[in-house]
Each structure stands twice: as C-alpha cells, then as structure tokens.
Amino acid sequence: MQENLKALTTESRNKRSLKIDTSGPMDILRIMNEEDQKVAKAVEKVLPDVETAVQFAFESFKKGGRLIYIGAGTSGRLGVLDAVECPPTFSTDPDMVRGIIAGGERAFIKAVEGAEDRPEDGAEDLRKIGLTEKDTVIGIAASGRTPYVIGALQYARKQKAKTVALSCNENARISLEADQAIEVIVGPEVLTGSTRLKAATAHKMILNMISTSSMILLGKAYENLMIDVSVSNEKLKERAIHIITRVTGESYETARKTLEAADHQVKLAIVMIKKGVGKEEASLILEQADGYVRKAIEDIQSRG
Template sequence: MSDVPQSEGIPAISALATETSNPATADIDRMSPLEIVQALNAEDARVAQAVELVLPAVAQAIEEIATRMRQGGRLIYIGAGTSGRLGILDASECPPTFGTAPDQIVGLIAGGPIATANAVEDAEDSPVAGRGELERLQLVMLDTVVGIAASGRTPYVLGAIEYAKSQGALTIGIACNQHSPLEQQVDIAIVPLVGPEAITGSTRLKSGTAQKMVLNMLSTGTMVLLGKTYGNMMVDVVATNYKLEQRANNIVQWTTGLDREQAAALLRSTQGETKTAIVVSRLHVSPEVARAQLAAHNHNLRITLEAMQS
C-alpha cells in the first residue's frame, strides 16, 4: 500500500499500532506448525476482548441505523482491500438472511467489483473516488455510511465520509487505531484496539476479524430492531435454495406446531413467505389478511401476533 504525504494531514503508516512489530510472534518463522497456529490463536483471543470494550458505540450505531432504515434509508459500507471485502460480504448476506432488497444494504470497495477478488491496492489512495461512489448512489440524509479502515487513515474512505457528512447522512467509522482521522471525522466511532498483528501490518488478521465481528453486530442488530427475526429465528428468510427452503420449513414447524408436510403445504400457499405462513397458522386467517396485518404493523411478526390476539 502506498503511503500518503504528511502534508495531506494523514499520519504516517509507521505510527499506527497495527503496524508495529508484535514481540509474541517475532520468531514465528522459527516455530513449528503447531506453535505457529498456537501463536495465531493466542492473538485472535484478544479480538473479542477488544470488541467487548466498544459495544456501547456499536449499540448506539444499531439504534440510529434502524431509525433511518425504518424511514427508507440505506446502510452503505465502504472500504478498501480487506475492509471493503468484509463490507461487501456482510451486505451480500442480508438479502437471503433477512429478506432485504438488494439496494437496502450496499457494499462498496476501492477499485470496484474486480477488487473483491483481485488486489487493487492503489485505488485506496483517492478520496475523490470515495466521494464519487456515494455521488453515484445519490446519497440522502436518511442513509448511513459506514467507513471501514483498520488504519483509520485510508483516503478513499475519508473522502466518502466527508461527502456523506456534507449530505447530512449518518456516518460511522470502524478502525483499529486510536485517534485516527476516521475516528475524528465520523458521528459514531467504533474502534476495537487489537494491537500489533501477528504478521506486522497484516490487518487482514486481528483487525479483519474485529471488523467482521462488528459488521455482524451492526447488520444483525439492526435487522432484529426492524423485526426481521422472531425470537432468534430468521422469519424473513428468502428460500432461494434447498437449504433455505428447509430452514423456512423448520421455522414454520417450530413456531406453529405443524409437521413437515403441513408446513411445506402452508409455505406453498403463501408463496414461501415465512411470516405470512406463521400468521395464517397461528391466527387462522387467509394469506391476504395475514399480509395486510403484517404491513399494518411494520412487518413485525411479534407485534402483529400480539395485536391480533389481544
């Protein structure tokens, strides 16, 4: 990764905690295979502790993202390299898991789609490119932009965040270094401090793991607040393959007491809509009434069932 001149106000990469040498792995090239993985595992054990310390910020972010998404806002992840790939991964898994529209949760990466599989390292050095990505999405105030950068100094991400703030969107930053430009620029900073990497500067390791954990919490927590689950069941699952069809069937069985064949027939009658099927079975109404009641209660299954049973 090329560094950015100090005159641009970005701290030198050598000053970052994630770029310092880790004494615990200084002799990793002399270790046996078992010793190597033991050393890596010991470093990974520090990640959950680092994330635990930033949970209040994650909770605040979830609450504010959900508030905006209820009004039609989007959740947009933007990053470079590993950070960008993690954002795209999280965004891509939300439609089948939670039934979100493809444009509701979006992942952007420096260098464009080709960078998801091939390194385009110099793309991260352009703040203009980050801004341009959000301009093409026609960003609005109800949107949330999550800048992901282990260093907290990636120009592509900083350019995007600066533009997002100018448009009144909510800005969130996920970094693994303290007092970074990203932390100072965003509305909500999430900064799990994982310390030096096992391989110096390889932020795909502990930093990447911490970012993945935080992204899991952001999307999952937001979806829970939006009523995308019933208890811990993904009742908005989109059954696009055999595995997901079976998952939907299991959910209907667990929540209604029907057997497998009955649940399958019910799902066929509701075009695979798990929530609708549960309302039909539990409240003995038609699919049309079930859909109308779910819509009247913001598609929240628990609230719909409680309201119709009262």
C-alpha cells in the same frame, strides 16, 4: 498523508511472534489462536459505540434509507461480504445494505493498486449511488487513515447522512470525519501490518453485529429464528419449514403447504397458521403490526 506508520498500533510489532519464522506449524497455530482470543474482548470494549451505529442504521431503514459500507482492500471486502448476505438472510432489497470497495467490484477478487489513495474516488462512488440524508455510511479502514474512506466520509457528511468510522487505531484520522467513531484496538498483528488477521476479524464481528441487530429491530426475527429468510433454494426451503413448525407447533406437511400458499414468505405462513386465515387476510394483519410477527401474534391472541 505523512503520518508515521510506526506509531500506529496496527503497524507495531508483536513481541510474541518475533521468532515465528523459526516456529513449527503447531507453535504458529497456537500463537495465532491465542492472539485471536483477544479480539472478542477488544470488541466488548467498544459495544457502546457499536450501539450508536446500530441506532443510526435502524433509523435510516425506518426512513427508507440505506446502510452503506465503504472501504478499500480487506476493509472494503468485509463490507461487501456483510452486505451481500443480507438479502438471503433477511429478504432485504439488494440496495438496502450496500458494500462499496475502492476500485469497483473487480477489486473484490483482485487488488486494484492505488485505488485507496484517492479521496475524490470515495466521494464519487457515494455520489454515483445517490447518497441522501436518509442513509448511514460506515467507513472502514483498519489503519484509520485511508484517503478513499476519508473522502467518502467527508462527502457523506456534506449530504447530511449519518456517518460512522470503523478503525483499529486510537485517534484515527477517519474518526474526525464521522458522527460516531468505533476504534477497536486489537493490538499488533502476528504478522506486522497484516490487518487481514485480528483487525479484520474484529471488523467482521462488528459488521455482523450492526447488520444483524438492526434487522432484528426491524422485526426480521421471532425469538431467535430467521423468519424473513429468503427461500431461494431447497436448503433454505427446508429451513423455512422447520422455522414454521417451531413457531406454530404444526406438522411438517402443514408447514410446507402453508409456506407454498404464502408464496414462500415465512412471516406470512406463520400468521396464516396462527390465525387460521388465508394469505390476503394474514398480509393485512402483518401490515397492521408493521411487519412484526410477535406483535401480530399477540394481537391475534389478545383478540381470541
């Protein structure tokens, strides 16, 4: 690929930081902080594009498909990071949201040189996980030109999966390979070309939005509470108990006992208390409400 790197926004020089090498610590911090403040505004401009990605992911989940992030280097690590947080936060199967990084899992902690340069590797990594038309694939590349990501998106489209290209440059090469492009323009980095800075921050924000929004749409929140949190340690158990008390108005001890009776499933415990039923009947009520606690509670109240 022979694109002129100098023409890319992510590779251009930031005039505010031209003398950063002669600056003191506080001046460096101020420059970085002021540049970081531009990121949220840049993300705001692409919210309609992000909404489309959320819709893709939500539809995939409803069909039993997956959300798959794929990228190289920092971009790949961001995808993996967002994916691995979904099971503890939303009690999802680890396969439901997947993060794939060029060079494999070892590349997460140590760079694998040249891994991003082979488009066929991107295609092969998606083939290995059995990609289908039910899935949504989000290719992440700050530059928008990474061959590994291009190959992955091309393969995904052949499999009729929904595709999203996430970059930080206008008219990015990967945008041509996707059903939806998200080009979030954050401007030149404080350190020229170091896209682990503003570009990575923007992408982290957008990935957070996509996964969190789609999970909320799936019914994994009640009001602004994480009612499908995985109770895998004492801290999360305490969080779960407090969630139950807030929703039901019951005491800490009642919430704790009900959570344990519900096999540590917060949703189930809430319905058990609200309806005054055992685990099996509460489970049936939740199933009839398609897993949405609000719907289950409203149905309960309307029948009461």
